[in-house]
Amino acid sequence: MKIYLTSFILFLMLFVFACSDVDQSNSDLPPIQPNPNGDSELALLMREMFDDGMRMKEQIESGDKLEVLAKFEKIHTAQATEPEKAASKKYKLYADAYLNMLEQLKVSSEKDTEILFQGLVESCMNCHRAMCPGPMVRIKKLYLKK
Numbered sequence: 001m002k003i004y005l006t007s008f009i010l011f012l013m014l015f016v017f018a019c020s021d022v023d024q025s026n027s028d029l030p031p032i033q034p035n036p037n038g039d040s041e042l043a044l045l046m047r048e049m050f051d052d053g054m055r056m057k058e059q060i061e062s063g064d065k066l067e068v069l070a071k072f073e074k075i076h077t078a079q080a081t082e083p084e085k086a087a088s089k090k091y092k093l094y095a096d097a098y099l100n101m102l103e104q105l106k107v108s109s110e111k112d113t114e115i116l117f118q119g120l121v122e123s124c125m126n127c128h129r130a131m132c133p134g135p136m137v138r139i140k141k142l143y144l145k146k
């Protein structure tokens with residue numbers, strides 16, 4: 001009985017933490033592990049997408065040539081904390097919108113880079129606004145300053 005209760009509580013915590021995001025970036029403390037059950041494949045991919053966004057932002061702001069890596073197709077297949085969310089039609093459409101922006105950024109001429117990059121960040125925000133608002137505070141940091 002006790003075991004069932006413990007797993008039930010852990011299970012609940014998984015849902016509570018899945019889309020929450022404590023803003024840790026202004027702190028000197030080591031990052032908090034937000035998910036006691038280990039992070040989903042999708043959560044890890046998202047962190048990689050964020051880091052890659054930061055890398056591109058820095059390239060743009062320092063006037064370097066932008067390198068766009070196309071390695072985030074896994075957004076469609078990575079195991080999510082809440083699998084039914086990632087299986088929805090809505091999620092798939094937002095995911096395609098994001099991959100499209102990434103592709104546009106890759107093939108477009110340099111003069112369009114800034115506007116397309118803002119659009120890329122917007123495509124992250126659109127999905128998050130609709131499905132997973134917690135990390136939006138962090139994602140906003142990707143926008144180029146105007």
Ligand code: HEC
Pocket residue numbers: 018019021034039040041042043044046047049050053079080081082085086091092093094095096098120121123124125127128131132135138139
């Ligand atoms: C198609 C919808 C969608 C798009 C597009 C999307 N996300 Fe996410 N994101 C999610 C979902 C769903 C989760 C929750 C993942 C989980 O817990 O399994 C998430 C989680 C996150 C997290 C929290 C990860 C953690 O540490 O738990 C961050 C940060 C994040 N996304 C950043 C981004 C960035 C940056 C982009 C754009 C480059 C982006 N997301 C695009 C749906 C999306």
